[in-house]
Each structure stands twice: as structure tokens, then as C-alpha cells.
Amino acid sequence: MKFSDGYWHMRPGVRPLYPAEVHDVAVTPESLTVYAPTARIGHRGDTLNRPMVTVECRSPMPDVIAVTVAHFLGGRPRRPAFPITTDPGTAVRVAVDDDSASLTSGALTARFDRRDGWRLEFLAGDALLTASGSKAMAVLDTDAGGPYVREQLRLGVGECVYGLGERFGPLVKNGQEIDIWNADGGTSSEQAYKNIPFYLTNRGYGVFVNHPGRVSFEVGSEAVSRVQFSVAGQALEYLLIYGPSPAEILRKYTALTGRPALPPPWSFGLWLSTSFTTSYDEPTVLGFVDGMAERDLPLSVFHFDTFWMREFHWSDFEWDPRAFPDPPAMLKRLKDRGLRICVWINPYIAQRSALFAEGMAHGYLVRRPDGDVWQWDQWQAGMALVDFTDPHARRWYADKLRALLEMGVDCFKSDFGERIPTDVVWSDGADPERMHNYYSYLYNETVFEVLRAERGEGEAVVFARAATAGGQRFPVHWGGDSESTFESMAETLRGGLSLAMSGFGFWSHDIGGFEGRPAAEVFKRWLPFGLLSSHSRLHGSQSYRVPWLFDAEAVEVLRRFTRLKARLMPYLFGAAVTAHREGIPVLRPTVFEFPDDPAATHLDRQYLLGDRLLVAPVFTATGETSYYLPAGRWTHLLTGEVVAGPRWVRETCGFDSIPVYVRPGTVLPVGARDDRPDYPYADGVTLRVYELADGQAVTVRVPAADGSAAARFEVRRDGDRVRARRDGPANAWALLLVNTDSVRAVEGGASHRTESGVRVDVAADVPECVAVLPTDPHPPGTS
Known part of the structure; x- marks a missing residue:
């Protein structure tokens, strides 16, 4: 929702109250509360007929600070509320002096300036993440729709915003107006089925607005150097989450809001x-x-x-x-x-359904204020809604x-x-x-x-x-x-x-x-x-x-x-x-795994599947496609071709192919069956080794159906040798592959040389396989 008319003015019927200074603070062992009148207080008379904004900071877990902005505090608690998991052992440090008032949780600090004007800064150590400055935080009275509370957080140069649910427009949300309001709008509109009042940026932090109803976001679309979010009512709570990496931000966010069950x-x-x-x-x-x-x-x-x-x-x-x-x-x-x-x-529940009368009789269907069952004819004739x-x-x-x-x-x-x-x-x-x-x-x-x-x-x-x-x-x-x-x-x-x-x-x-x-x-x-x-x-x-x-x-x-x-x-x-x-998703944008690569920020036609496979779907009938490979030597999973990044690749793919590349330094466990997804993954597993650097060691855990480790391997390259050792029975694995060159481990004490010169030695008394690489370990035709 937009409240302003350009940079200088508010829209007709909008009356803002801005916190003007930190007049007073209250401190407990768990929180810092700031009392901010809406004008500078020069003498006692200025405190009369003067609204005040109350801002409370607390920490539900380390590296997370919850900020509550409120005008009137007398409202009754409203349901529902998101279930939030907190860490009761979270320690905070509160510091107050003439210059500032701050609360620190882990590496994250919320600091209020007490010297001149109004400014709330969020810092990781001494580095500024974002800030709410002059006329950013506001309580707004409006002629249409009642009061709102608004916050605006600074967007830095080159800062990109991601998230806010399953949205089908550009991956980077800068410049977009987004309402968190579920709608059945298909995948070709600004509406979304899954609206999440959470975003993260490539500056190392995320923001979760803790409000289950409508939250309006203006992502650099009203104030172009700020992310604005607002809710109806007298109070707003948001949680700022410090990462610094996207993975760490999501770990902490999902620790707060819940992590997915493990599907079968x-x-x-x-x-x-x-x-x-x-x-x-x-x-x-x-x-x-x-x-x-x-x-x-x-x-x-x-x-x-x-x-x-x-x-x-x-x-x-x-x-x-x-x-x-x-x-x-x-x-x-x-x-x-x-x-x-x-x-x-x-x-x-359609009116024709036998469950309609049953649900109505027992009061299981949502009702209108007059007591009638709520009904309409969209989707199903006379349908009602389970309460x-x-x-x-x-x-x-x-x-x-x-x-x-x-x-x-x-x-x-x-x-x-x-x-x-x-x-x-x-x-x-x-x-x-x-x-x-x-x-x-x-x-x-x-x-x-x-x-x-x-x-x-x-x-x-x-x-x-x-x-x-x-x-x-x-x-x-x-x-x-x-x-x-x-x-x-x-x-x-x-x-x-x-x-x-x-x-x-x-x-x-x-x-x-x-x-x-x-x-x-x-x-x-x-x-x-x-x-x-x-x-x-x-x-x-x-x-x-x-x-x-x-x-x-x-x-x-x-x-x-x-x-x-x-x-x-x-x-x-x-x-x-x-x-x-x-809480780390299976499918990930490229920027999630490569947040420091400036070429990755806007990539939305490719993704990482897990942390080791890069997939670039083909969106043309002819098979012409282009995609980006970050730094390192990437190996095509299907062809074995090795391509050195960072670079853009253009190619034409047949229908039986897709660009799917293995990240350098990967040991990829590949199963023994291709006829079903549920089988003992450790039995006969193949370890495919891709571009392991000299001295690099990789631990591979092969899961069981319940998520526990069915097998654990340690793979290490030392010079011209790649050594794989299993913790547990040796008969539960079959192959060690170095790039695309297979080395069969069948008998203890055996030695085998592949066509391209890789030699394997299998120890007789331990579950270990050693591949000895030729001078050039890359098969002919790779780059």
C-alpha cells in the first residue's frame, strides 16, 4: 500500500505520525523499549497533546531481533498468530548511554541514535546491514481503512531482495508492489497461492513480518531506496534475522517458523x-x-x-x-x-454433498455474522467452508x-x-x-x-x-x-x-x-x-x-x-x-549457493538441485539455450564434458538432454537401482568423484529411509591418488568413479587399470579403494 505522493507529500486523507527522537528508554534483562514522541521535546509543554510511538526490541534466538512498533497498546490480542519457536536461553546485551541505546543478540545489534533526530540501525559487528531513518517508521491515520503501521528499511546500492512467497514475476523483487494475500490467480499474474511475509537480501539479513493477515510490501517501489511494509492496526512486529549467508538466514528463519517433515x-x-x-x-x-x-x-x-x-x-x-x-x-x-x-x-463442502447438512447441524461450517452458514456458488454450487x-x-x-x-x-x-x-x-x-x-x-x-x-x-x-x-x-x-x-x-x-x-x-x-x-x-x-x-x-x-x-x-x-x-x-x-x-531447500537459486558472484543475482532460468548439481531447463523448441556456470571446472552429468567457469555457455540440446552440471569438488553418491525411488541407497552405491582438488577431503553420508546415515564415506585426493574409505561393511558399495572414468572395486587386494589410465587398488583387509590418476586425469575431449 502506498501512502505518499512522491517524495515530499502524503496522499490525501493520510496523516502520518513519525517518531522524532528517543525521549526515554526502559530496560529489562530481555528487552529494550524506546519511547519516541512525534516531535522534538524542547520543554514540558511540548509533552502535552503529543502522540508517542513505542518501539520494543527483544530476541527470540541468537542473531534475531524482534522489533515491535506500536501506537496504542490497549488492543486485545488477536488470533490467529504464527507459531514461533523461541530459544529461552538466548542472552542479550543492552547498553544505554547519552549517544545511543542498543540491544545485541549474538552478532546482531539494534541501535537507536539518541543524539539528533530518529534513526534505528541494524549492525553485524560494526558493519551496517540496514536502517530505519527519518520518516521511515510511521503510524498513519487514514480516511479510508483506518490506522496503519509502516516501516521502511534502507536498501543499499546493489542490494537485491528475494522471497515473499511463490511469486511468478522476476526473482529479484526490487521495484515490485506485493500484497501478502492468498489468491487463486494462476501462475501468470501478480497474485500468488503461497504468500509469505518474509524476504532476504544479498546483504546478509532477512526480515519476517510477524502478521498472518495482509501485509503490503513496497520493495523499492514507493521509496526507491527502501523496502516498505505495512499492516492495518495499531502495532506491527518484524524480526530481523542476520545470516550472513542465505543458507544461514533460512536456517534461522525456519528454526523460528518450522522446518519441513521428511517426505517418504x-x-x-x-x-x-x-x-x-x-x-x-x-x-x-x-x-x-x-x-x-x-x-x-x-x-x-x-x-x-x-x-x-x-x-x-x-x-x-x-x-x-x-x-x-x-x-x-x-x-x-x-x-x-x-x-x-x-x-x-x-x-x-458443496450444498449437494451429504456433509453439508451434517456440518451445518454440528456447527462445523463457517458462518456469517448473522449466524447463517457462509455460502456462494463459485467452484461448487452453494458451497460452504469447513471451520x-x-x-x-x-x-x-x-x-x-x-x-x-x-x-x-x-x-x-x-x-x-x-x-x-x-x-x-x-x-x-x-x-x-x-x-x-x-x-x-x-x-x-x-x-x-x-x-x-x-x-x-x-x-x-x-x-x-x-x-x-x-x-x-x-x-x-x-x-x-x-x-x-x-x-x-x-x-x-x-x-x-x-x-x-x-x-x-x-x-x-x-x-x-x-x-x-x-x-x-x-x-x-x-x-x-x-x-x-x-x-x-x-x-x-x-x-x-x-x-x-x-x-x-x-x-x-x-x-x-x-x-x-x-x-x-x-x-x-x-x-x-x-x-x-x-531448513535448506532442495531447489535453490544460483545466488543462494553463490551469493558473492555478481553474475548470479538475477539468474532465474537455472537452479541448484541440492548443493552439487546445477540444472538449466531448456525453454525453446529448437533446444537453443544459454546458462551461467560460476567459477571452477564443472562436469556435465550426462556427457562428462568439463567446462571451466565463470562463463556463459550457449548450446543446442536435443530433447533427451538438459544442461545439468556437477559442481567441482563433488563426490556424488549414485544408487544401484533405476526402477524405483525407494530402495536401500547404500547397497551397491557408486561414488562419482568430480574435480577433487589436491588435498581436498569430502565426507559423504548416504541416507537411510528414516534420514539416518546408512553409510559414511571419506574421500580424499592426495596428489595422483583418490582414496575412498567406508565406515562399515565393504560389500555395500560397488564403484568409485573419477570424473567419468569408472574403477570397479570387486575384490580385496585387486588392481585394475581403466582405458584412460586410472589405476585402482583395493585393499585386502579394509573397506578401502584407491584410484591412481594418470598425469592428465581429464578424459580426452574435455576442456
């Missing part, structure tokens, strides 16, 4: 959907499943979209008997084929899902949850404005928790669309309704990168796009992008997404990359464990 390994395989409005029944479903098997295409999950229920009945959680006369038997037949089952749900603030309604809804799980369903696509009205009354007295975004949290939490209770820890997974801060706890989230075009493919990636910078660890998207039928070239280019994401789903709107309906080459491309992903699971699931434990 099977969920990383290929999901196939019936699609949205397509006609289907049991023979259709079994035909798709058999068609995948006949073409040797590994499939992990089959998803039934909306019309598994009868039209006008969404949601009643009852199978359409015309298409599915015996659902338990059908589900058993699918599970006998080794598949997991997902079904589509949403939190809306998830009522614990009885949550149990009622969960019981409906539990019956499906007992029937054989394994997981749910928890669709919708964005169009939440504000002219309603919630059972717990929640503020309707604050519930609009927060509804998605309660909805997905309800679904996720029943899965966890029924399927066990580590087996729960949803496919969710809507989210707010903290929603990352309930993976996986997918990118919403995209068009079937290259442009929409690119905007989908931008949305995923932006969501990653907002603390979400796992992300997927509809391969080929959702709306329309993709051209074969769009579908085939989208396939490797989809398979080189954390989760991979074939889904569309009005047309099926089985590859043989496009062309024979699409079948080959899908097979190649589905099997590649299965081989990469020891690495990918390791990245998933990191996301679960540390």
Missing part, C-alpha cells in the same frame, strides 16, 4: 494423474498404469483428481459409483502393482480422510484453501482478516497430521497448493495452475525459486503445464525439468499426460529422466534430509 522416499518417484476434467473410470486408470509398465516407465504414485467424486458433491469423500463400483478392490489391484494412491480433496478453528470440525474432517486411508489411499492432494472470506465469524473468535491466509496452515496441518497418525512418522506427504508462513512444515507444495507454454514453464520455475527463498524445502509443478494441451516440444522440454525437481507429477486440466499421446520420443525422454532420478536418490534424499533438519 517413494514420494520422490513419478506421480501420474487422471488429470482434472478428463473422463475416466477404472479401465482408464488401469490402462494408464499398464501402458506405463509396458513401456518400461517406472511409476510410483497414481493420483485420482476431482472426478473420483460425483459432480456437485465436492467434497463428500465418496467414490462415484458409476465409474468406480468397487473402490477397495480397485485400490488393491493398483497396490498389487506396487503403486501408492493419492486422491484429490479440498476444504469446501478449522473448531477442534471438533477438524476431527470430523480428519475422520472422513481416515476412512479413505483405511480403504487403501496413501496420501492426499490438498487443493484450494485460498479464497477465504472475511465477512464471516470463526468459532474461536479469530480475526477474519488474519484468518484469510492462515486458513491454509490449519487446513494442511489437519490433513498432514491425520496422515502422520495413520501412516506413521516419515510416511506422511501431501500435495498442497496454498500456504502461509510455517506451511513449509507440511510438504509437498506444488506450483498451481500454469499454462502449457514455454513462457509458463519459465514463470513456474521463478515461482519455485521464490518459494525456496521463502523457506520451503520441497516443491513440484505440473509437468507440461496444467491449462491446455502442451505441444509435444513443450512437454518433452518440461519432462527433465520436472524429473530434476524434488517431486515430479504428470498432471493436466482437459487432457491426459501419458507420454505416448504426444510422440514416441516423449516416452524415451520420460524413461531416461525417471530412471536418472532414481539413480540420483542417494544424493537427492540426502538433500531432503538437509531440508528437514536445517
